[in-house]
Amino acid sequence: MSTTTTDLHAHGGHDSHGEHHNPFHQHHFATMEQQFDTAKIGMWTFLVTEVLMFGGLFVGFGLSQAKYPQEFVDAHHHLQRWAGSLNTVVLLFSSWTMVMAVHAAQTSQKARMKMFLWITLLCACVFMGVKYYEYSHKFEEGLLPGMFYHSQPTDTIPGSHGYATFFAFYFMMTGLHGIHILIGMGLILWLLKNADNFNSEWYTPVDLFGLYWHIVDMIWIYLFPLYYLIS
Amino acid sequence: MSHGHSEKHHHGGPVVYTATLIALLILTGITVGASYINFGSNSANIAIALTIASMKAILVSLFFMHLLWDKKVNAIIAATGFLFLGIFITFDLIDLNNRRDPTPRNVPVMATPTAVPESMNPQLTPAPKPYPKKVAPVEGEAEKE
Incomplete structure (x- = not known):
């Protein structure tokens, strides 16, 4: 951690005016504020690509649902509503703890920030635990994507491609979302490891990873009703 | 940056965030409740679910993601x-x-082709075998080895 600080020290923060230097001020930015705004615009651009990536999957899901309405309703009954609802509440709560952590970083409350980051990480673990339970249940039942799908006695149109399609989208979208959660957990761990560096002067990583966490939450906000509540 | 910066990013705050969380949880309750009600058609239910989801997304982006003050x-x-x-x-x-069916208008209408291939026809396909919960070794495979 200390090496990171010295490293950044060597690269920036030393303008010729000799005024207040922040070790995290990189030399190619005029001010800390400009540096922060630049990073934020970059993050938002990345978030747009995330929205568009998931958007393509949502459109595919919608078109398949229009093609196989009955099969999608049948297949959706295999998802446990309580698990989806629990995960929604957990993720919304973790978004709140994340924004509280960002606020604590903005006000230089290090212990508070760490506490909220740990709670966020815990929520992510609960989310992934419920996901693990759901996935293993589906593996046991043979509710698998594409060619791996096993016909169920509840299928009202046996042999239709609709069921395999539903579970292909289900595993693709919740899986991709789950991978995002895992990446987010890694980012939170990184924030906790470097927690001492963040204060009201420089908290860019906390803010940006917070934005990432909220977009992952936002994607789940759409996944939840479309997968668990359609009947 | 040393002056005025800290106040600049401090709109919102714990009270606003907590209120946002409560609103989000209430909307989640509404969307779960609405899914038990039949609003006439499947697409009407989906439209209502997506409207509530979008309201939640707007709350998240305005308050949690600071777009309102950014x-x-x-x-x-x-x-x-x-x-x-x-x-x-x-x-x-x-x-x-x-x-629409892209059959050319000047071609006589043919008998509707079978929508489901023979292999997938439920009448011809044997009833699905139950999915094995525990994988038992298949006889033929054991002999091959």
Whole structure:
């Protein structure tokens, strides 16, 4: 951690005016504020690509649902509503703890920030635990994507491609979302490891990873009703 | 940056965030409750669910993601993303609602082709075997080894 600080020290923060230097001020930015705004615009651009990536999957899901309405309703009954609802509440709560952590970083409350980051990480673990339970249940039942799908006695149109399609989208979208959660957990761990560096002067990583966490939450906000509540 | 910066990013705060969380949880309750009610058609239910989801997404982006207080450029970038997603979805819906059988008009109407291939016809296909919960070794495979 200390090496990171010295490293950044060597690269920036030393303008010729000799005024207040922040070790995290990189030399190619005029001010800390400009540096922060630049990073934020970059993050938002990345978030747009995330929205568009998931958007393509949502459109595919919608078109398949229009093609196989009955099969999608049948297949959706295999998802446990309580698990989806629990995960929604957990993720919304973790978004709140994340924004509280960002606020604590903005006000230089290090212990508070760490506490909220740990709670966020815990929520992510609960989310992934419920996901693990759901996935293993589906593996046991043979509710698998594409060619791996096993016909169920509840299928009202046996042999239709609709069921395999539903579970292909289900595993693709919740899986991709789950991978995002895992990446987010890694980012939170990184924030906790470097927690001492963040204060009201420089908290860019906390803010940006917070934005990432909220977009992952936002994607789940759409996944939840479309997968668990359609009947 | 040393002056005025800290106040600049301090709109919102714990009270606003907590109120946002409560609103989000209430909307989650509403969306779960609404899914038990039949609003006439499947698409009406989906439309209502998506409207509530969008309200939640707006709350998250305005308050949790600070778009309400941020430099407007970030909101413009976000809005552009959703605008293009909207164009994508709109044209797909137009396509979905206007698909017609592309048989040329001057060709006599033929008998409707079988929608389901023979291999998938439920009458011809044997009843599905139950999925094995525990994988038992198949006899033939053991001999091969």
